Amino acid sequence: MSSAEQRRQQILGGIKGAAKVARRELGDVTLIAVSKTRNPEAIEALIAAGQRDFAESRVQEAQSKWPPILARHPGVRLHCVGRLQSNKSADTVALFDVIHSLDRPSLLDSLANEAEKAGRAPCVYVQANIGNEPQKGGCPIPEVGALVAQVRATPLPLAGLMCIPPLGVEPSPFFALLAKIAAEHGVPGLSMGMSQDYRAAVMLGATAVRVGTALFED
């Protein structure tokens, strides 16, 4: 087994264990490999190990890295997890299958507009500013319901809610809060959990975990 494959199997094992504790099915959770700053060789090693979902946080970096890889591996899905400017909407829609960082109505308008022009319909997660941190992206919690309703009025499929909890504090209360908000609005998916806390996120209902360091580094 390659080291990439070993790391991936270990994380899948962690997801499975957490899902079992929470009486969930392993198939309910998608492992997304966050490949920002990683080179094509490291990405190819994970694809060879069976990984199919990848995420980037910068549109420009993704544009310079991914087109040749996607051409070789048509089954790979690319997710966008970084803060987005509306003027990058056309590029974003052209490259990504899933967008995790929708956080305001003006961005939704421009994404929906560009998606229609391009004949594409990326799935979107509404990112909630779950720790109410002014410097972070994400929709203010009281406005999440309205943004969810606005997504439902577009052709873009609503994948769920996404959050990045504050650094350096126990993340579980924030995961639980995101799950509660999602339930209040009848939203299906939860994109939450990273290298340090994906097991806790799975126990609290994550349907997609975004793991970078633990997948790419020994």
Ligand SMILES: *Cc1c(COP(=O)(O)O)cnc(C)c1O
């Ligand atoms: C980088 C990043 C991750 C992955 O973080 P790790 O701690 O390396 O697993 C997940 N989500 C977002 C939004 C990121 O920017």
